[in-house]
Structures are given as C-alpha cells and as structure tokens.
Amino acid sequence: MNTENKEIRVRIAPSPTGAVHVGLVRSALYNWLFARHNHGKFVLRIEDTDVARSTQESVQAIIEGFKWVGIDYDEGPYFQSQRFEIYRQYTKKLIDENKAYFCYCNPDELEAERQKAWEKKIAWKYDRRCYNLTAEQKTKYDAENKPKALRFLIPNETVIFDDIIHGSIKKEPQDIEDFIIVRGDGTPTYNFAVVIDDAEMKINHIIRAVEHIANTPKQILLYKALGFSLPKFAHLPLLLGTDKKKLSKRHGALSLWEYKKAGFLPEAIINFLALMGWSPGHDIEIMTLKQMIDLFSLERVNKANAVFDINKLEWMNSIYIKNSNSEKLANELLPLLAEIQIKPEDHKHFLRVIDLTKIRVRTLIELRDMVGAFYLKEVQYDAENVAKYLTEQAKDYLKQMNTRFENLAEFNTANLENELRKLAEELGIKAAVLVHPCRVALTGKSVGPPLFETIELLGKETTIKRINNIVNK
Numbered sequence: 001m002n003t004e005n006k007e008i009r010v011r012i013a014p015s016p017t018g019a020v021h022v023g024l025v026r027s028a029l030y031n032w033l034f035a036r037h038n039h040g041k042f043v044l045r046i047e048d049t050d051v052a053r054s055t056q057e058s059v060q061a062i063i064e065g066f067k068w069v070g071i072d073y074d075e076g077p078y079f080q081s082q083r084f085e086i087y088r089q090y091t092k093k094l095i096d097e098n099k100a101y102f103c104y105c106n107p108d109e110l111e112a113e114r115q116k117a118w119e120k121k122i123a124w125k126y127d128r129r130c131y132n133l134t135a136e137q138k139t140k141y142d143a144e145n146k147p148k149a150l151r152f153l154i155p156n157e158t159v160i161f162d163d164i165i166h167g168s169i170k171k172e173p174q175d176i177e178d179f180i181i182v183r184g185d186g187t188p189t190y191n192f193a194v195v196i197d198d199a200e201m202k203i204n205h206i207i208r209a210v211e212h213i214a215n216t217p218k219q220i221l222l223y224k225a226l227g228f229s230l231p232k233f234a235h236l237p238l239l240l241g242t243d244k245k246k247l248s249k250r251h252g253a254l255s256l257w258e259y260k261k262a263g264f265l266p267e268a269i270i271n272f273l274a275l276m277g278w279s280p281g282h283d284i285e286i287m288t289l290k291q292m293i294d295l296f297s298l299e300r301v302n303k304a305n306a307v308f309d310i311n312k313l314e315w316m317n318s319i320y321i322k323n324s325n326s327e328k329l330a331n332e333l334l335p336l337l338a339e340i341q342i343k344p345e346d347h348k349h350f351l352r353v354i355d356l357t358k359i360r361v362r363t364l365i366e367l368r369d370m371v372g373a374f375y376l377k378e379v380q381y382d383a384e385n386v387a388k389y390l391t392e393q394a395k396d397y398l399k400q401m402n403t404r405f406e407n408l409a410e411f412n413t414a415n416l417e418n419e420l421r422k423l424a425e426e427l428g429i430k431a432a433v434l435v436h437p438c439r440v441a442l443t444g445k446s447v448g449p450p451l452f453e454t455i456e457l458l459g460k461e462t463t464i465k466r467i468n469n470i471v472n473k
C-alpha cells in the first residue's frame with residue numbers, strides 16, 4: 001500500500017526496436033494494475049534514443065498492442081528522441097560539478113581490451129584513464145576533433161537499496177564502471193536518459209523486468225549526483241519457458257501479435273500474464289480486470305522465476321472463449337471467415353453454431369475452423385479418417401440412414417438421434433458403428449461437437465447432399 005501521501009506515478013518505457021514482446025506486456029500490465037489499484041497515474045514513454053534500431057512501426061505496434069489488451073495510459077507517449085535538449089542540460093550540470101568527464105578512447109579498442117580480459121577470465125572495467133588527461137591533451141584531442149564520450153564518475157560510496165520484490169541489494173563502487181552517459185555521437189545512453197526522465201516525470205515506483213536490476217545501482221548514483229529524490233524499485237521475476245530456461249524464440253511465439261493471430265483473446269492473455277509472477281492468493285486464477293485491480297499488490301509479486309506455459313494459456317483461452325457472448329465471438333469470427341460470407345439472414349443460425357462449438361475449442365482459429373465447417377461448400381476430408389471410417393460397409397449403412405433422414409418430418413436433434421438408434425438396432429450393430437462414419441461423412445473430422453445437434457444445424461439439404469456424395473463415391 002501507498003503509505004506516503006503522494007500520488008503514485010509509474011511508467012512503462014519500451015524501446016521500439018522490434019516486436020511487442022509478451023514480457024513487455026507483462027511489465028506494462030503490472031505497472032498499470034499498480035497505478036489503477038492506487039488511483040495513480042500510468043505513463044507511456046518511448047525510449048527511442050537508439051535511432052538506428054528504433055522504428056515507427058514498432059512504436060505503432062506497441063501503442064496498438066496496449067490498446068488491444070485494454071491497457072490505457074494517462075500520459076504520453078513521450079519520446080526520448082524529442083528530449084535531447086533536456087538531457088543536455090543535465091550533462092552540463094554534471095560536467096560543471098566535476099561529476100562526469102570526457103573519454104576519448106576508441107570504443108573498439110576498449111572493447112578489444114574487455115574481450116581479451118574476458119578470455120583470460122580477468123575482471124575488466126574502464127580504468128578511468130581519461131579522467132587524468134591534462135588540459136593540453138584534451139585541447140589537442142578536441143582540435144583533432146577526436147570523438148569523445150561522456151562518462152559518469154562513479155562516486156566512492158556503497159549503494160544499498162531495498163527492492164520491493166527482491167529485498168536489500170548492495171553494490172560496492174569498485175564494482176561499477178564509470179559508464180558512458182553520452183555516446184561519441186551525442187546520443188544519451190539508457191541509464192542516463194532513464195534517470196532524468198523518471199525524475200522529471202515524477203515517477204516514484206519503477207516496476208520493470210529483473211534484467212534491469214544490475215542497472216539500478218548505477219541509476220541510483222545518478223539520481224544522487226543530480227540531486228533527484230529516489231523512487232522505489234520493484235523488479236519483476238524472469239519469464240522462463242517450460243524447460244526452465246529464459247523465455248526465448250525457441251519456446252515459441254514471443255510477440256503479442258503472434259498470439260492474436262493464433263486466435264487468443266486479449267482478456268485471456270492479460271489474465272495469463274497477470275499470473276506470470278503475481279499470485280492473488282486463494283488459488284484464484286480466472287479474474288476480471290476489475291478483480292485484478294482490486295487484488296493487485298507488489299508485495300504479492302514473487303521473487304521466483306515465472307514459467308510461461310503455453311498449455312495453460314490455451315486452457316485459459318478456452319475458458320474465455322466458452323464464457324464469451326456468441327454475438328461478440330461472431331464479430332471476431334466474421335473477418336476470419338471472409339471467404340465463406342455468412343449472409344445476414346443466416347445470423348441466428350451462425351450464433352447457434354457458435355453456441356455449439358465455442359465450448360470445445362482452445363483458440364479462435366479452432367473455432368473458425370469448426371464453425372466454418374458448417375458453411376463450407378466442400379467438406380475438407382481427412383484421408384486417415386476416410387480410410388478408417390468410410391468403408392464399403394459403412395457406406396451401405398449411411399445410405400440407409402440417409403433415406404430415413406430424408407423422410408423425417410421434422411429435422412431436429414431428438415428425431416435424428418432416434419432414427420439413427422432405431423436403424424442401428426434393426427441392423428444389429430452398436431450406434432457408434434453408425435455415429436463415427438456419419439460424423440466423418442458430414443464434417444471430415446472424427447471429433448467435434450455433439451453429432452445430432454451438428455446435423456440439425458447443418459440442415460436437411462446439406463446433410464443429405466454430403467452423405468450422398470460419400471455414398472456415391
């Protein structure tokens with residue numbers, strides 16, 4: 001809980017350099033839930049100082065992605081690329097106060113030194129050599145237009161901070177390098193820009209991925225050097241694949257849009273991601289956004305890594321689909337069924353088909369296929385099913401059954417079942433011997449929604465036609 005009396009201000013600060021990673025959505029969600037729970041503000045800041053790697057498409061994808069999953073922001077998007085003048089003012093301050101110095105070293109040469117040390121397994125850090133340059137040397141280098149980066153002079157003090165999730169963390173100054181805050185090309189680095197922006201934007205809780213925990217001591221020293229008051233830090237647990245290795249491409253889709261394409265509902269994705277590190281307690285799993293907001297607290301975020309289990313996401317998605325209003329699902333499905341063209345007069349029928357099928361799918365794509373099968377002109381037959389179920393014997397049974405179906409006065413579930421069972425009894429066979437070939441003949445598949453409801457929804461004409469096609473083949 002917020003014990004201080006000031007407004008909670010949090011942010012998500014994505015770098016727009018690629019796909020909208022599910023880890024980013026998780027971080028955004030936790031910030032958002034924290035803000036909404038505490039009636040605070042949630043800020044979006046685009047960290048696009050890396051001009052070469054940042055793209056407009058990525059910015060757009062992030063903004064649309066948050067919108068799609070229902071994460072709205074109160075301020076922003078701010079763009080770091082438009083704030084260089086602000087960073088420059090702080091650079092000047094640090095230089096004037098002798099808290100930063102120029103480094104004329106060639107980055108490639110330093111990198112080679114680092115690499116060599118690494119191969120020999122020796123710890124290496126920049127040795128501050130440029131701090132001791134004489135005024136003459138600096139004048140000479142400047143006259144030569146030698147590129148120079150600005151380094152932060154790490155003060156000689158131990159950093160200790162209390163991470164809300166990870167507890168007390170301590171770092172000694174000798175383990176921190178005088179890191180670069182402005183590159184040779186004049187662009188600010190992440191650690192520098194992030195501190196200035198978080199301070200200027202009055203962010204008081206930094207909630208982000210645990211990958212940034214190692215940056216935090218550096219940032220804290222900058223906060224102090226610049227005279228800013230410190231925010232609180234909460235580093236979210238690492239996302240792992242089911243093999244307990246850091247979540248990566250090997251584990252499957254990482255981008256939010258890939259999940260959308262695969263037929264996941266935003267509500268399911270959000271519910272699933274909410275549990276990737278946070279436990280509301282009492283074994284609660286399926287939650288509305290409102291419940292998540294009510295229950296959310298950083299104290300209940302785990303330190304332990306979270307396992308991203310796609311099977312669990314599929315299970316959740318199936319529940320969200322099942323609980324979705326069929327009219328809403330119809331809207332989702334129509335664009336996916338574009339080539340089938342459900343006519344307006346078939347809308348009621350369409351909804352009944354969705355009612356019947358939505359309880360047995362994991363994704364919208366599965367639902368589309370199952371629903372689509374009712375309207376396709378040509379059934380997509382699975383060769384294996386045909387070989388197994390549509391034997392000559394079965395075709396003979398189907399022929400007899402078709403005649404009975406054709407003669408039914410009322411083509412409804414109860415009558416259809418009654419007719420099939422009667423025929424099975426007369427033939428001295430189990431009903432299943434008829435049921436399976438009938439399903440395959442009508443849908444191409446060996447599993448699916450309950451057969452007799454399916455037949456009723458297919459309607460007399462389609463049913464008779466499909467079975468005739470098989471029987472006469």
Ligand code: GLU
Pocket residue numbers: 012013014015047194207208209212
């Ligand atoms: N731009 C950084 C990232 O995307 C932000 C990290 C932070 O939240 O401080 O990883």
Ligand code: ZN
Pocket residue numbers: 102103104105129130131
């Ligand atoms: Zn140097």
